[in-house]
Amino acid sequence: MPSQAPSHTPVMVVEALQCLRPHSGGLYIDATVGLGGHSAAILDAAGDGARLIGIDQDPGALDLAQERLRPYGPAVTLVEANFADLDAAFDEVGETDADGILMDIGMSSYQIENSGRGFSFTRDEPLDMRMNPETELTAAHVVNRYREEDLEAVIRDYGEERWAGRIARAVVERRKQGPLATSRQLASLIEGATPGSARRRRHPATRTFQALRICVNDELGALRLGLDKALDRLRPGGTLCVIAFHSLEDRIVKRRFRAAAESLEPTYELLTKRPMTAEDEVLDNPRARSAKLRAIRRAPTSGNADDSES
Ligand SMILES: C[S@@+](CC[C@H](N)C(=O)[O-])C[C@H]1O[C@@H](n2cnc3c(N)ncnc32)[C@H](O)[C@@H]1O
Structure with missing residues (x-):
């Protein structure tokens, strides 16, 4: 259990909101809710009637997110799951698709500084490194x-x-x-x-x-599956926004988004031809140094075979 509630400064919040364009009444998925910083920003930007499903595979992170997001009451539902199982998470809350999905992958400051699981080489902790302690x-x-x-x-x-x-x-x-x-x-x-x-x-x-x-944590396997599922679960006009922290992850996101942008049905539009970066945040938040944000939007009206023939 965390020794104290740590603070985690979310990276690239402004850019993520620019891409997601949260609106009132919308349904948003934070697939890596962590300590809830991005989730709170999404709900604040969306305004009345918006809802958010926060997913994390780390029960310790979810405890902290619950505290942080308590003021939003029933607008927030938290689900313990791996985003590789995004379908199960949607089923659990009885939803089918969303207006925006965010993935801010990697570790939170809680995991590095307070989880006691050996994520940091500056600490003397058991060599565990599981984000989900049940694996x-x-x-x-x-x-x-x-x-x-x-x-x-x-x-x-x-x-x-x-x-x-x-x-x-x-x-x-x-x-x-x-x-x-x-x-x-x-x-x-x-x-x-x-x-x-x-x-x-x-x-x-x-x-x-x-x-x-x-x-x-089979992070690259989970990312590949999570991207496929997140793209499938976007409503027309919905956006998937991914923040990656090293080149292995970013390459997977780049390739998957390019393939999606070339698909004909449904159709997707790349919102970031090149990744957005966060040089201006580095002084306040060292994690920002390597952050790369990419986003893709599902076309507002995805023509299907029947439409094109009528
Ligand atoms: C960088 S932190 C997210 C911080 C969050 N955006 C915030 O503002 O507090 C990444 C979180 O994603 C979670 N995570 C990483 N991979 C995951 C996966 N495959 N499925 C679900 N959660 C995952 C981690 O447990 C961690 O809590």
């Missing part, structure tokens, strides 16, 4: 049980880490003395295994921690 795979299992070549592939493919081979070798060597148990143990091992040049711009464990988190 089976933990970072400790990946680090202590994967074969060296599989661990190297995880670190290279999900962390785009140049020194993946060295790091995997050092982990396998070290675990002969007993399992690696905490985030700090892993971070200092990585520090020792990488050359000084790897430390210039960021902590040398940054990419490995990202890789483990992506692997443990």
Whole structure:
């Protein structure tokens, strides 16, 4: 449980609202409700009669979102789910489609600073990294049980880490003395295994921690499924807006949106030919540095085969 209610500054709120254009009476899905910052902004911008369904796979985040969004009363429904199961989340609340869907992927400050699950290499916590504590795979299992070549592939493919081979070798060597148990143990091992040049711009464990988190939570698989389902669930004129924090995610969003924009039925319009970024927010919110926002809108009147023949 969180030790205290942390604050999480939502990124690119203005840009997200520009794309989503919330309106009164609309139905909005925040597929990554986190601490509820974007959700509150959407409801404030929409005004009377709008409703919001907030989804998160982390029950700890949902507890905090519930507190934050309490003033909006019955306008908000919270659902514990993975956005890969967006259909189930819609079914649970008896809805079929929405005017706007937001995905602000990645971790919240609560998960990094207060969850105690080893997401940060600056803390000494058990190597867990599950966003949904009910799933089976933990970072400790990946680090202590994967074969060296599989661990190297995880670190290279999900962390785009140049020194993946060295790091995997050092982990396998070290675990002969007993399992690696905490985030700090892993971070200092990585520090020792990488050359000084790897430390210039960021902590040398940054990419490995990202890789483990992506692997443990199957983040890229969930994103692919979530995008397909979110595109299907847009009402005519509805918008899907996605904020991604690293190139692996952004590439998936870019490709899926391009494919959707080329489809004939339903038709979609790209609202961002290039991703929007948030340079002006970086001083206040370091998370903004790598944020990329892309949005796509379902055509207001999607012609179908019957319409075109009449
Ligand atoms: C960056 S935070 C969102 C912060 C939120 N926009 C705010 O303003 O507070 C990302 C949230 O998405 C959740 N999340 C990440 N992947 C998810 C998935 N596949 N399904 C559901 N929730 C997910 C995380 O648990 C986390 O709470």
